[in-house]
Amino acid sequence: MPLFVARRLLLAILFIFAVSSAALLLTRLAPGDITQQLGPFAHPDEVARERARFDLDRSIPAQWGLWAWRAARFDFGQSYLYNRPVRGLVRRAAANTAVLAVTAIALATLVGIPLGILTGTRRGALTALVRGASLICLSLPPLLTSLLLVFVAARTGWLPPGGMTSVDAVGVSWSAWVLDVARHLPLPALALAMPLAATFERLQSQAVSEAVREPFVLAAAARGVPPRQLVVRHAWRASLRSICAVYGLAIGALLSGSFIVEYIAAWPGLGRLMYEALRARDIYLVAGCAAMGGCFMAFGSVVADLLLAAADPRLRERSFQ
Amino acid sequence: MRRAGQLLLALVLLVSAGAPWLAPNPPDKTFPDLLYAPPTRVHLPEADAPGLHFHSLRLVSRLERRFEEDRNQPVRLQWFTNGRLVSTDQAAGGPESPPLLLLGADPYGRDIFARLLYGARTSLALAVVATLAAVLLGAIIGSAAGYLGGTADDLISRTSDFVLVLPATYVVLALRSVMPLVLPAETMFLLLSAIFAFVGWPIVARGVRGIVASERERDYVAAGRAIGAGPWRLIVRHLLPAAGGHLRTQATLLLPAFILAEATLSYVGLGFPDTIPTWGTMLQEASSAALIGESPWMLAPAGAIFLVVLAVNLLVQGAGRAPVQLEP
Numbered sequence: 001m002p003l004f005v006a007r008r009l010l011l012a013i014l015f016i017f018a019v020s021s022a023a024l025l026l027t028r029l030a031p032g033d034i035t036q037q038l039g040p041f042a043h044p045d046e047v048a049r050e051r052a053r054f055d056l057d058r059s060i061p062a063q064w065g066l067w068a069w070r071a072a073r074f075d076f077g078q079s080y081l082y083n084r085p086v087r088g089l090v091r092r093a094a095a096n097t098a099v100l101a102v103t104a105i106a107l108a109t110l111v112g113i114p115l116g117i118l119t120g121t122r123r124g125a126l127t128a129l130v131r132g133a134s135l136i137c138l139s140l141p142p143l144l145t146s147l148l149l150v151f152v153a154a155r156t157g158w159l160p161p162g163g164m165t166s167v168d169a170v171g172v173s174w175s176a177w178v179l180d181v182a183r184h185l186p187l188p189a190l191a192l193a194m195p196l197a198a199t200f201e202r203l204q205s206q207a208v209s210e211a212v213r214e215p216f217v218l219a220a221a222a223r224g225v226p227p228r229q230l231v232v233r234h235a236w237r238a239s240l241r242s243i244c245a246v247y248g249l250a251i252g253a254l255l256s257g258s259f260i261v262e263y264i265a266a267w268p269g270l271g272r273l274m275y276e277a278l279r280a281r282d283i284y285l286v287a288g289c290a291a292m293g294g295c296f297m298a299f300g301s302v303v304a305d306l307l308l309a310a311a312d313p314r315l316r317e318r319s320f321q
Numbered sequence: 322m323r324r325a326g327q328l329l330l331a332l333v334l335l336v337s338a339g340a341p342w343l344a345p346n347p348p349d350k351t352f353p354d355l356l357y358a359p360p361t362r363v364h365l366p367e368a369d370a371p372g373l374h375f376h377s378l379r380l381v382s383r384l385e386r387r388f389e390e391d392r393n394q395p396v397r398l399q400w401f402t403n404g405r406l407v408s409t410d411q412a413a414g415g416p417e418s419p420p421l422l423l424l425g426a427d428p429y430g431r432d433i434f435a436r437l438l439y440g441a442r443t444s445l446a447l448a449v450v451a452t453l454a455a456v457l458l459g460a461i462i463g464s465a466a467g468y469l470g471g472t473a474d475d476l477i478s479r480t481s482d483f484v485l486v487l488p489a490t491y492v493v494l495a496l497r498s499v500m501p502l503v504l505p506a507e508t509m510f511l512l513l514s515a516i517f518a519f520v521g522w523p524i525v526a527r528g529v530r531g532i533v534a535s536e537r538e539r540d541y542v543a544a545g546r547a548i549g550a551g552p553w554r555l556i557v558r559h560l561l562p563a564a565g566g567h568l569r570t571q572a573t574l575l576l577p578a579f580i581l582a583e584a585t586l587s588y589v590g591l592g593f594p595d596t597i598p599t600w601g602t603m604l605q606e607a608s609s610a611a612l613i614g615e616s617p618w619m620l621a622p623a624g625a626i627f628l629v630v631l632a633v634n635l636l637v638q639g640a641g642r643a644p645v646q647l648e649p
């Protein structure tokens with residue numbers, strides 16, 4: 001077990017390092033740099049000073065080495081755009097994205113899994129209805145759901161169409177702030193959750209309908225286990241394995257989808273920050289965002305492994321030794 | 322289900338191919354008095370107005386984007402004139418008759434329906450080219466890995482796994498945004514298809530590698546080798562056909578993903594210049610909540626994207642395969 005954890009941890013750190021290094025090198029190799037932000041009439045001295053401030057006057061390997069050495073001590077450099085340390089910026093943006101992603105994944109799970117069990121084990125009008133709805137949601141990627149929800153919000157005024165807090169929510173009490181965020185959260189969370197819930201529904205439906213045909217379910221039925229228990233205790237538990245494997249992928253899909261949702265719904269998350277940083281060539285901010293994204297991915301795959309191990313005792317025996 | 326998907330996809334392709342004939346107006350023509358105009362309401366024949374007709378819109382307030390129907394002069398639709406299926410009379414010399422705007426007008430007063438049809442050409446062409454490139458690249462690299470085995474296989478598999486693990490949106494975003502912001506349309510087309518192909522190939526290659534690696538142990542490959550077939554011939558003539566089903570499925574799945582990727586990039590201002598109608602650049606014009614609320618017809622390209630993704634989902638689900646991964 002400790003060896004397993006240590007190996008996973010080492011791999012995760014390597015992965016995060018590779019991703020952020022790639023982002024750093026890509027930004028450095030791109031035409032143009034931070035000093036474009038100074039405009040075409042900037043004084044050459046000023047340009048040189050800014051370039052020196054972000055180590056752009058050094059060679060690429062030297063800058064990379066310097067950055068890696070500092071990053072090892074949790075100093076991720078300064079952001080040009082915000083004129084602040086990257087660490088704080090990325091931490092706040094990541095927290096916002098995490099709130100969004102966790103809400104979306106919880107919503108999708110609560111809706112998708114039970115409906116999947118329903119459509120996987122029963123036939124009838126309700127199943128047909130759910131299947132139709134799920135097919136439509138599956139065909140609405142986050143770009144479309146967020147535009148649709150913004151339209152609904154703008155027309156009905158039920159929800160604020162964008163942002164994480166209201167414009168006038170400055171210096172309010174903590175509880176008022178939380179309430180304000182909670183009012184802004186449903187739109188982007190729903191936009192992310194709709195296609196995800198449909199994906200969960202489809203996968204759960206397939207997995208359960210396969211599990212119901214297993215001989216051990218037949219055996220349980222022969223022992224006189226009532227149908228409801230048969231589905232929940234026997235078939236569903238066996239089907240969990242394929243669902244758990246998807247959760248790790250879902251984190252990646254959520255991160256991917258969250259970019260456009262954050263952009264459209266003006267949610268100040270990691271995706272927006274990364275986009276701003278990339279466009280401005282804010283080199284250390286790009287690397288910092290990529291590192292945080294890598295952390296999310298690594299976390300997702302560890303969670304998926306743990307869930308898998310929890311769902312399937314056979315796997316636990318094998319991989320934890 | 323499968324048939325419905327095929328029909329829908331064929332319809333979208335046909336409509337985009339017939340854009341010059343189907344669109345009532347040229348896509349770049351601006352109607353200065355019809356900025357943000359709502360969709361034209363076509364009326365059935367009445368006593369004083371024969372044939373399908375509509376009432377022209379008169380601008381009441383430019384600031385409030387308010388229009389009024391001019392009920393006195395019904396405009397009759399002209400079928401099969403001026404080389405278009407349906408249009409309004411545009412006789413040379415005379416005063417121009419009001420345009421038929423089936424899906425309203427955009428902020429520059431251009432026909433959204435016409436732009437949607439012409440935009441489909443660019444969006445679909447890009448997606449098709451990128452898909453072909455990704456499948457070709459994936460087939461070559463995947464079969465090389467599967468056929469050669471050993472170190473080459475390890476190297477290729479590791480690389481493709483690394484690209485696969487990353488969230489595709491960010492890879493595309495990062496690769497696109499490190500290129501110059503403004504590019505001519507042709508260069509942008511090539512650049513975007515190259516980026517999409519780069520993100521797409523590992524998905525194809527992984528499956529091809531598995532299929533080729535297991536197929537090359539089969540007797541027919543040994544037989545082929547015995548009669549003197551070289552590796553190239555073995556791969557192209559004998560091993561790749563075994564992966565045909567996989568290649569077709571992946572191509573079907575990549576197509577909508579790439580359409581979506583173009584729309585996403587253009588929406589955030591990293592795609593085509595806004596003079597080129599594509600589904601993405603059209604959506605970009607609907608980029609504020611107030612605008613979306615007031616002029617929802619500007620979301621028409623979103624509807625078109627939905628139809629394409631729906632068609633592919635119907636196709637794939639009808640064939641009993643896994644649902645579309647929603648990652649562009």
